[in-house]
Every structure is written in structure tokens, then in C-alpha cells.
Amino acid sequence: xxxxxxxxxxxxxxxxxxxxxxxxxxxxxxxxxxxxxxxxxxxxxxxxxxxxxxxxxxxxxxxxxxxxxxxxxxxxxxxxxxxxxxxxxxxxxxxxxxxxxxxxxxxxxx
Amino acid sequence: xxxxxxxxxxxxxxxxxxxxxxxxxxxxxxxxxxxxxxxxxxxxxxxxxxxxxxxxxxxxxxxxxxxxxxxxxxxxxxxxxxxxxxxxxxxxxxxxxxxxxxxxxxxxxxx
Numbered sequence: 001x002x003x004x005x006x007x008x009x010x011x012x013x014x015x016x017x018x019x020x021x022x023x024x025x026x027x028x029x030x031x032x033x034x035x036x037x038x039x040x041x042x043x044x045x046x047x048x049x050x051x052x053x054x055x056x057x058x059x060x061x062x063x064x065x066x067x068x069x070x071x072x073x074x075x076x077x078x079x080x081x082x083x084x085x086x087x088x089x090x091x092x093x094x095x096x097x098x099x100x101x102x103x104x105x106x107x108x109x110x
Numbered sequence: 111x112x113x114x115x116x117x118x119x120x121x122x123x124x125x126x127x128x129x130x131x132x133x134x135x136x137x138x139x140x141x142x143x144x145x146x147x148x149x150x151x152x153x154x155x156x157x158x159x160x161x162x163x164x165x166x167x168x169x170x171x172x173x174x175x176x177x178x179x180x181x182x183x184x185x186x187x188x189x190x191x192x193x194x195x196x197x198x199x200x201x202x203x204x205x206x207x208x209x210x211x212x213x214x215x216x217x218x219x220x221x
Contacts, residue, residue, distance in 0.1 A: 033209055041198055041215060043153075048209035086152060088210075096141060096207040097166060100152035 003027065004089050006101025013108050018075035021104045023087035025068040031090040032063045032070040033098065038083045046072070046085075077108045113137050114213035116201050121218045123191050130177075131186040131216045133201030139211070141165075141204045142184035144176060147215075148197040159184055160206070191220045 005024045013019055023032070034046040047054050049063035049070065058078075063070040070087055084105050088098040117132040135142060141160045145153040158166040162178040173195075177185045188195060198217045202210040 030207065031209065035212075041147075041217070043200065043212045043215075045209075045211070088153070090207070090209070096204050096210065097143075097155050097158060098145075098153075098202075098210055099155070103152055 002102075003099050004087065004101040006087055006104060008104060009102060010105045011107070013074075013077045013106065015077060015079060015108060015110055017077050018073065019077070020074070021072045021085055021087070023070045023089070023101045025070075025089050028065055028068060028092060029089040030065075030092045032061075033088045033090070034061055034070070034072050035086045035088065036081075036083050037086065037103075043086075074106075077106075079108050079110065082106055082108045114201060114203060114211055116199075116213040116216050118216060119214065121216055123218065123220050125191060125193060125220055127191050128187065128189045129191065129218070131188070131199050131201075131218070133184050133186070133213060135182050135201075135203040135211075135213075137203055137205075137211060138182075139203035139205050140181065141206055142178070142182075143202040143204070143210065144184065144186050145200040145202060145212075146197045147200065153200060157184075157186075188218075193220045196220045 003026045031050045036044045047061040053062045060073045084103045087101040113136045144156040147153045156169045175187045198215040200215045201213040204210045
């Protein structure tokens with residue numbers, strides 16, 4: 001299977017709602033980065049985790065290397081949260097290489 | 111990240127021509143990378159360099175050649191351009207095997 005499986009591929013939320021995204025990894029990864037790609041194509045780094053949980057405002061991310069998954073939770077969704085969200089796993093091999101998930105296209109509606 | 115500069119932001123080229131995409135990083139990192147994103151698909155890894163030496167190459171075509179004239183530079187030369195090469199090319203850097211920082215990308219259109 002794919003080394004990084006991301007779900008769901010698309011998500012629609014009303015303002016103020018909350019939901020989660022998940023990435024499963026086919027093998028043990030060293031770390032995970034979560035990105036938001038906005039309508040201009042810019043990649044905005046949201047989190048980098050080597051293990052555990054991080055929170056930043058309305059966003060919270062968890063990475064469990066042993067269980068081979070990572071999640072991104074968005075609460076109180078705002079219109080500006082719309083965009084495509086990618087998880088990317090950092091492999092354990094020599095040389096850092098990020099393998100990206102397929103992305104989640106998030107649409108926040110008023 | 112504003113400390114990773116990619117030039118130009120947009121590039122239009124004709125089929126068969128050659129272009130160089132510029133990347134400079136001012137984060138003091140020793141590893142640099144190129145990724146490619148076609149039509150809002152996930153980014154795909156192309157190359158990684160560490161201390162100006164090629165570490166990994168996942169690009170099948172030899173038309174894509176990274177060039178590292180300085181430790182903080184990793185340019186990408188593309189020869190004999192094809193319409194399928196149209197994509198956004200992202201440069202990134204890291205301190206060895208730590209988190210990657212990405213530039214804003216160069217959007218290449220080949221006509």
C-alpha cells in the first residue's frame with residue numbers, strides 16, 4: 001500500500017464546527033509535518049512532531065510512531081481554514097525525505 | 111518561509127527550451143531538497159543534497175539536474191522542457207534529518 005494514507009480526501013465543515021484528519025503510515029516514521037496549502041499554493045507549516053501531541057490555537061496534532069499514525073484536529077473552524085491539508089512523514093533512513101499523504105481538501109462554509 | 115528564496119515565482123517556457131530554477135536558503139541548514147507538485151496533487155520528492163553532495167535522487171529523467179555552487183544554494187536545471195514538466199517546484203532545507211522548511215515555490219508552465 002501507499003506509505004502515507006491520508007483521510008478523508010475531502011471535508012466540508014460549517015463555521016464553528018470541528019473535525020479531524022488522519023494519516024496512517026505503512027512503516028515506522030521518525031516524525032511528521034502537517035501543512036496547509038492555501039489558495040495561492042503556499043505551503044504553511046502547521047506542526048512538526050517527533051512524538052506526542054502539540055497544540056496551537058484551534059489546531060491540535062498527535063503523532064504516535066509506534067502505532068504508525070498521526071492526526072490533526074481542527075476546532076471552531078473558520079472560513080480562512082479552507083485549503084488543502086497535507087501530512088508528510090519523515091522517514092528513518094539516512095537523509096531526510098518527506099513522503100506526503102494525498103491531502104485533505106477542506107471547505108469551511110458560513 | 112521567507113528565508114528560503116526561490117526565483118522566479120512564475121516561469122513560462124516553450125517546449126524544448128532549458129530553464130534554471132533558483133533556490134537560496136539563509137537558515138544555515140546543511141541539507142537542501144527539491145519537490146514537485148503537479149495540479150494540486152501531493153508534493154513528490156525529487157532530490158536531496160547534504161553538504162552539497164547528492165544523497166537521494168527519485169527523478170527518473172536526467173533532464174533534471176540540481177546544481178549546488180554554494181552550501182546554501184541548490185538550483186534546478188531542466189533541459190529539453192516538455193508540457194508534462196509543468197508543475198510547481200518547491201525547494202526546501204533542513205538541518206540534517208530534522209523538519210523541513212519550504213520556499214514559496216516556482217510555478218513552471220511549459221507551452
